[in-house]
Amino acid sequence: MTHLHEQRWSRLLAVLVAWVLMLPVLVCLIPAYSDLRLDIVSLVVFLVIFALILLGLLWRGRWVWLILLAEWCFVPFCWVELQNFRLVPKAAAQVTNTMTLNWDSDPVDVYCNGTLVGRTPIEIDLDAILKSIPPADPPSQKTSKIPGWECRLFQATENWFGFVIPREARQRYWWSFDCAGHSGRFCTPDGVEVELYRGPLFFSIQAHADALVHGLQHAGYIADSAWVKHTGANLTPLFSVLNDTAYRDLRIKPALDQAVCEEFGIRESMSQDEVSACWAAILDRVEEKRAFRIPSPEWYAINLLGDRLLPFLERSYLEERSRRNAPSRFHDGVRPAYLSPEGVAVRFLPVFYAVGRLLPPALRDRITYDAGAFGIPFEVLRQAYLSGPYDRRRIVPLARHYDLGPPFFDNLVNDWGMASELPLIHPIQGRPLTPATAQLLIQSVPSMPIETVLIWGGIGREMPPFERLRYLAVMRAPSLTREFQIPAGHLAPPAKTGAEASPPKFGLGRGGNVPFSALTEAERAKTRRYREMDRQQVSAVRAASGDGDIIALFAAVAEYPNPALDKPLLACLDEARTCRTLPPETRELIRALIMCGTPAAREVLGRWWNDNTPIYVTGKILDETSPRVLITDAIATLPRMAEPLAVWVQYLAALDDPQLMARAVKALVCIHTPEAWAVLEKWSAGGAPEVADAARSAIKTERTETAKIAALIAGTLQPDELLSP
Amino acid sequence: MNARLVLVEIRKVWAWYLAFLLVSVSYLVLKPYPLAHNDIAMAVLAAFQGALLGWRIFHDPAGTQSFLWSRPLTRTQLFLNRWLLGLSLQVLTLLVVLALVGSGARSLFNETLFEETNPFYPASRWFDLAVLWPCAVYGLLGYQAALYLNAFAEFNWRHLGGAISGTLRRTLLSVMAVCFPAALFVLADLPPATAPRWPYGVLVAGVAFVTVATTAVAVHVYRHMEVES
Numbered sequence: 001m002t003h004l005h006e007q008r009w010s011r012l013l014a015v016l017v018a019w020v021l022m023l024p025v026l027v028c029l030i031p032a033y034s035d036l037r038l039d040i041v042s043l044v045v046f047l048v049i050f051a052l053i054l055l056g057l058l059w060r061g062r063w064v065w066l067i068l069l070a071e072w073c074f075v076p077f078c079w080v081e082l083q084n085f086r087l088v089p090k091a092a093a094q095v096t097n098t099m100t101l102n103w104d105s106d107p108v109d110v111y112c113n114g115t116l117v118g119r120t121p122i123e124i125d126l127d128a129i130l131k132s133i134p135p136a137d138p139p140s141q142k143t144s145k146i147p148g149w150e151c152r153l154f155q156a157t158e159n160w161f162g163f164v165i166p167r168e169a170r171q172r173y174w175w176s177f178d179c180a181g182h183s184g185r186f187c188t189p190d191g192v193e194v195e196l197y198r199g200p201l202f203f204s205i206q207a208h209a210d211a212l213v214h215g216l217q218h219a220g221y222i223a224d225s226a227w228v229k230h231t232g233a234n235l236t237p238l239f240s241v242l243n244d245t246a247y248r249d250l251r252i253k254p255a256l257d258q259a260v261c262e263e264f265g266i267r268e269s270m271s272q273d274e275v276s277a278c279w280a281a282i283l284d285r286v287e288e289k290r291a292f293r294i295p296s297p298e299w300y301a302i303n304l305l306g307d308r309l310l311p312f313l314e315r316s317y318l319e320e321r322s323r324r325n326a327p328s329r330f331h332d333g334v335r336p337a338y339l340s341p342e343g344v345a346v347r348f349l350p351v352f353y354a355v356g357r358l359l360p361p362a363l364r365d366r367i368t369y370d371a372g373a374f375g376i377p378f379e380v381l382r383q384a385y386l387s388g389p390y391d392r393r394r395i396v397p398l399a400r401h402y403d404l405g406p407p408f409f410d411n412l413v414n415d416w417g418m419a420s421e422l423p424l425i426h427p428i429q430g431r432p433l434t435p436a437t438a439q440l441l442i443q444s445v446p447s448m449p450i451e452t453v454l455i456w457g458g459i460g461r462e463m464p465p466f467e468r469l470r471y472l473a474v475m476r477a478p479s480l481t482r483e484f485q486i487p488a489g490h491l492a493p494p495a496k497t498g499a500e501a502s503p504p505k506f507g508l509g510r511g512g513n514v515p516f517s518a519l520t521e522a523e524r525a526k527t528r529r530y531r532e533m534d535r536q537q538v539s540a541v542r543a544a545s546g547d548g549d550i551i552a553l554f555a556a557v558a559e560y561p562n563p564a565l566d567k568p569l570l571a572c573l574d575e576a577r578t579c580r581t582l583p584p585e586t587r588e589l590i591r592a593l594i595m596c597g598t599p600a601a602r603e604v605l606g607r608w609w610n611d612n613t614p615i616y617v618t619g620k621i622l623d624e625t626s627p628r629v630l631i632t633d634a635i636a637t638l639p640r641m642a643e644p645l646a647v648w649v650q651y652l653a654a655l656d657d658p659q660l661m662a663r664a665v666k667a668l669v670c671i672h673t674p675e676a677w678a679v680l681e682k683w684s685a686g687g688a689p690e691v692a693d694a695a696r697s698a699i700k701t702e703r704t705e706t707a708k709i710a711a712l713i714a715g716t717l718q719p720d721e722l723l724s725p
Numbered sequence: 726m727n728a729r730l731v732l733v734e735i736r737k738v739w740a741w742y743l744a745f746l747l748v749s750v751s752y753l754v755l756k757p758y759p760l761a762h763n764d765i766a767m768a769v770l771a772a773f774q775g776a777l778l779g780w781r782i783f784h785d786p787a788g789t790q791s792f793l794w795s796r797p798l799t800r801t802q803l804f805l806n807r808w809l810l811g812l813s814l815q816v817l818t819l820l821v822v823l824a825l826v827g828s829g830a831r832s833l834f835n836e837t838l839f840e841e842t843n844p845f846y847p848a849s850r851w852f853d854l855a856v857l858w859p860c861a862v863y864g865l866l867g868y869q870a871a872l873y874l875n876a877f878a879e880f881n882w883r884h885l886g887g888a889i890s891g892t893l894r895r896t897l898l899s900v901m902a903v904c905f906p907a908a909l910f911v912l913a914d915l916p917p918a919t920a921p922r923w924p925y926g927v928l929v930a931g932v933a934f935v936t937v938a939t940t941a942v943a944v945h946v947y948r949h950m951e952v953e954s
Contacts, residue, residue, distance in 0.1 A: 368848040373761035
């Protein structure tokens with residue numbers, strides 16, 4: 001018998017190899033079960049302890065060593081729990097009371113007692129803040145009043161963050177917020193209940209954007225370099241408002257384009273390197289802001305770059321798709337909070353969006369594969385699904401596979417903020433649908449992007465009003481019948497032939513709606529055609545829910561004017577005029593007709609303008625007994641769109657009744673064309689005193705506004721000062 | 726290689742190998758999703774197949790060891806013949822996978838069998854080759870682990886006597902057997918191949934080191950172990 005057991009080096013070697021065999025477990029468990037960076041010191045400590053236990057087990061085999069070994073193996077699984085102890089750099093303060101500040105107006109600088117705490121989105125540890133920042137008295141307890149609101153500095157209340165906090169913290173810690181030079185205030189209608197989670201309101205942002213738009217209108221929608229530079233520099237806080245305005249008034253869009261191009265260095269002709277640098281800058285900005293929102297300047301810049309991004313998307317996609325969330329670290333009780341909706345890195349979101357929007361052919365197979373193998377690019381799928389240029393044979397089963405039914409659309413609208421591009425029609429609640437309104441809805445179906453029509457059917461499918469809308473949509477586009485589950489009785493059941501006898505196979509998971517799955521090639525072509533049309537003109541009808549839905553429907557048509565809708569609108573007007581009293585929605589109906597601006601609408605309204613028949617509004621006879629008042633008031637509440645309104649300047653200028661002229665001053669200010677101002681100048685020079693006063697006041701206000709805007713652009717006036725009376 | 730010895734070893738292992746190959750091929754063909762570099766099921770199958778190969782090839786049933794060790798082969802030759810046979814079978818598995826995916830058979834199966842529900846093919850056909858990665862790495866790891874554990878068990882069983890009791894030794898082997906698949910699962914959770922490279926560097930270096938170290942230890946054990954008479 002040999003005595004190999006005496007060859008200790010062999011056993012040592014064996015122990016060493018056993019340890020090495022365990023190495024992959026250790027190396028891989030730690031990064032996999034933790035979102036923290038690997039700390040080399042703690043890792044070495046862990047491995048040394050593990051090796052010692054293993055050595056003890058192999059050298060002197062006892063149960064206790066085995067138990068120790070087994071227990072120690074669980075340590076990596078508890079890594080996240082251990083992160084607050086020794087395995088990562090210790091936090092400056094023990095984190096106990098945390099709250100994520102993440103508002104729509106991000107990024108917002110958050111100050112506590114005048115000390116910058118961080119920029120949203122952040123996670124604040126209240127205890128650490130209280131320890132590191134000394135208490136102080138607020139500079140002012142004054143409550144500032146803005147029409148409809150009472151605003152004040154935010155002070156910690158008793159239940160701030162959901163924690164009971166010290167009394168001192170309530171009284172001597174005050175918070176202020178700044179969004180790129182626009183200060184935020186906590187406002188409530190009554191000034192009583194102030195809650196942090198609602199976030200501060202930045203009234204000066206709206207005022208700032210309104211002033212810039214006003215200045216642009218004053219300059220005939222031609223932006224000078226100062227306007228472009230100023231807007232570009234303030235693009236982040238102002239963009240949302242400006243984009244919304246540009247959506248309604250297309251003449252603002254070129255100026256907004258210029259501002260975004262100025263900010264991102266986008267030019268008409270760019271070399272590949274310049275586009276690459278611009279794309280990198282967009283991604284960096286998104287990463288810096290830790291958010292990618294639609295709409296946002298970055299989103300707009302991506303759309304402006306358009307196809308020029310195609311050569312870079314594949315590489316960006318491959319680079320970004322595998323990145324994990326950035327590690328989080330506490331610094332003095334404040335750490336950045338993630339904004340990524342599905343756990344992917346924030347930088348990936350614009351890449352997702354751009355890929356989904358541009359759909360580079362080189363990535364088609366890759367996206368399909370990734371969806372199946374990793375499930376990552378749902379957002380891309382959503383975009384691809386709606387855009388449709390990818391092969392529907394692939395996309396639809398994918399969407400069905402992942403059950404991207406109605407939630408798919410909900411997510412699209414909510415996560416991606418696409419509501420402005422995909423307006424929804426809400427049900428007409430509380431009152432029967434008149435034939436004329438029904439006709440309006442039916443007429444609006446073909447003038448909308450097919451996505452919008454499909455979304456009608458995709459949302460709220462259990463609610464009877466939506467069933468009606470779906471029915472209407474299907475009436476107009478019979479080929480869509482298969483898209484929706486039409487309840488019995490709404491449509492005659494189709495004749496069952498042999499081929500159709502089997503149940504349809506286009507159910508999308510539990511939702512049962514399969515938009516696009518049953519579209520024919522012709523319908524897809526139609527979809528593309530609609531998309532080619534100016535979506536901001538054709539995706540027209542948006543209404544709010546509530547009792548005044550019909551009013552809101554007409555208001556939406558006025559807000560998003562659609563010449564194609566004039567006939568149903570005129571039918572609605574005829575219907576209203578035959579009533580004993582005019583229904584309350586008449587004014588909105590007139591606004592919608594004026595904004596349509598078609599010859600037929602002008603003719604009917606013009607005829608009505610000169611009609612002396614007394615009219616009644618909701619049972620009350622008008623003092624002036626004339627529809628002119630109704631029309632003049634309607635114009636005075638319209639957005640400033642010169643083209644459809646220019647013709648009304650002639651009508652208003654020809655007025656001779658002083659009472660009506662005084663009302664018309666407001667309408668002329670609203671029209672805001674040189675002709676309208678010329679009429680006002682004329683009225684201010686002479687005529688009835690009340691008319692002249694009103695005209696002079698309007699002109700003076702306009703001049704003050706213009707001076708303010710010039711000072712704002714020159715930088716001598718701060719945005720917050722716009723709010724001061 | 727010694728053909729007769731290889732034949733003897735193949736007789737020990739072929740049924741198990743083919744059974745596992747059939748399982749792997751069935752999985753490969755019938756899985757209705759694209760195969761990825763971190764395909765856990767494939768990794769586990771490959772690891773088990775490797776472990777099975779290692780165990781079946783290097784473990785001698787009672788009574789056969791003295792016969793084999795008395796043949797005119799050095800112990801190193803004996804070991805290398807067995808080791809290379811195991812590696813060859815692993816490579817054969819890889820070739821089968823490569824043929825199934827590369828020839829489009831898997832894509833065709835999926836298109837035919839799951840026409841209504843499977844949208845991934847043929848778009849994902851070539852991406853499926855990523856499954857060769859877990860197949861190769863985890864198969865090799867399983868094989869080497871089994872090789873090492875078997876050699877270590879033989880070594881202790883014969884010569885350490887009461888230093889480690891039989892129960893404890895078996896428990897230790899069980900722990901190792903549990904930990905290794907766990908490591909495979911975790912490795913399978915690594916990010917895609919375009920992620921930062923260091924995990925893959927660590928993995929490749931670790932696998933290479935484990936392979937060399939376990940082989941060296943096993944050779945050493947083979948050269949010094951006592952054979953039953």
